Amino acid sequence: MTINLADYGLTPNFKQAASTFNNQQLARITAQHRNLYQIMTTNGEQAATLSGKFMYENIESTRFPAVGDWVMVTMTTDNAVINQVLPRQSxxxxxxxxxxxxxxxxxxxxxxxxxxxxxxxxxxxxxxxxxxxxxxxxxxxxxxxxxxxxxxxxxxxxxxxxxxxxxxxxxxxxxxxxxxxxxxxxxxxxxxxxxxxxxxxxxxxxxxxxxxxxxxxxxxxxxxxxxxxxxxxxxxxxxxxxxxxxxxxxTPGMRELQLYTGDVDRTFADIAELATQCKFSNCTHQGEPGCAVQAALQSGKLAADRLESYRKLQRELAYDGLNAREREHEKINRMFGSKNSMKQVVRQAKAKNRRR
Incomplete structure (x- = not known):
């Protein structure tokens, strides 16, 4: 029986991305057990492993497949071999x-x-x-x-x-x-x-x-x-x-959730909005004159424990005192090592597509 991958979330964007790879099949990761994976292809579900080339070229754990990823595979007698993870939408x-x-x-x-x-x-x-x-x-x-x-x-x-x-x-x-x-x-x-x-x-x-x-x-x-x-x-x-x-x-239950990246300003939109009203653009909200955040805290509009939670998460993500551009740069560093490394990944992908 042929499996319709649209039922498994295949979108035109993923289909287009997959079309640049010759002699490979599109599949979605349905389960992961350490270095072993289960994938869904048009021919059904089967086991898969990572290719040696993939493991050599991808050191960071965040570059490895996760459940929900769309991947390109080649088929062998015993199982499938994962060669590429397609760009993620989330x-x-x-x-x-x-x-x-x-x-x-x-x-x-x-x-x-x-x-x-x-x-x-x-x-x-x-x-x-x-x-x-x-x-x-x-x-x-x-x-x-x-x-x-x-x-x-x-x-x-x-x-x-x-x-x-x-x-x-x-x-x-x-x-x-x-x-x-x-x-x-x-x-x-x-x-x-x-x-x-x-x-x-x-x-x-x-x-x-x-x-x-x-x-x-x-x-x-x-x-x-x-x-x-x-x-x-x-x-x-x-x-x-x-x-x-x-x-x-x-997903397994998480008693302790340690953040890797995060959007603090979206979660604390009330504090982010107050910060735009501070007298100084680099206000740390810890005693500067004209601080709208401290004014909201003193008036009771902002709860002290919420402000402390905001500061704690900023420190945890190393975003404390950074503006929007600097926070984005910090995220790139955590995901790719540096902005140059990210650009290199993009260039390599584009070059590979041109060669195909």
Whole structure:
């Protein structure tokens, strides 16, 4: 049976990019197990490995394929060999745990990112800010999904707490017991669209996906009643085709999310707007005269813990005190090593296409 890759999210842009490679097949990464991959081709799903040339030419981990990537492969007797990762339309990445200089790709080519958080002791406004900073930078659309609503006795208060940190973001409240909210989530999962669920362990990501799939395809773990801490259910990333159309990527729970790149100004749009009103363009908001941020803090318009969260994430991303152009330059350094390295990658790609 021939597989229609449009069902797996193939767009005209990816199709055009693939057309520049001769004698290779287009495929999408559906699962990853360390250096082994599962891919979907027009002939179905099969195992794949990276070519020796690819591993030699790509040292940085962020250049390696991730679940959701479109790749060019050659077929062998036993499996497929991945030769090239096509340019991504979006990428979700975090800092490698225990390593402050290397990024870890979570998923690629996502249309919507569902940031899941349960409405019990797991609820944490500062964590939502952290996830939004990562999500806004990915080039995908974030949606906040609050799970376990049946366990929440102060929903209005929690929604009010999120109001100032979720500007421009839809919030969906769900309950596995009552089924509330699932139809709202399903509206984002349509034919050819890819969504990803991220969040801490035990918040209900697998339960949501099972509901979308119409069967218990993923193991689920409940949050322990004695301490409200979740247990890991998903151990690897995988892309699943839903019966009604659309694709979903499940990810392992992340108790600690270390940022690799992020859009701090988008997450903290209120502070970014205030900063434009400061007397000095390079204001650090720590005592300069005419500081609009400090004025908002003193008047109660801006909460002290939100400003501290903003500063913390800026420091973590090494963006503190940088303007927009400098922040973009810093992102390029983290992804490519330098701007010259990025230009070299672009030149090599263009030269290779011309030779073909």
């Amino acid at each position: 990428v979700l990445a975090r800092e490698t745990v225990g390593n402050r200089s290397d990024g870890q790709l979570i998923a690629a080519n996502i249309d919507t990112i569902f940031i899941c958080m349960s409405l019990n002791a797991d609820f944490n406004v500062r964590r939502i800010e952290r996830y939004l900073t990562m999500a806004w930078d990915s080039n995908a659309m974030p949606v906040i999904v609050l799970t376990k609503a049946d366990l929440c006795e102060d929903l209005p208060a929690k929604l009010a707490a999120l109001a100032t940190v979720s500007l421009g973001v839809t919030i969906i409240t769900c309950s596995a017991k009552t089924g509330a909210g699932y139809d709202d989530v399903a509206q984002y999962v349509t034919t050819g669209k890819t969504v990803a669920f991220v969040g801490s362990s035990g918040v209900g990501k697998s339960t949501l996906i099972n509901r979308l799939m119409g069967s218990d395809v993923l193991a689920t773990k409940t949050i322990r009643a004695d301490d409200d801490k979740g247990r890991h259910a998903t151990t690897s990333r995988q892309l699943l085709l839903l019966p009604q159309g659309g694709l979903v990527i499940d």
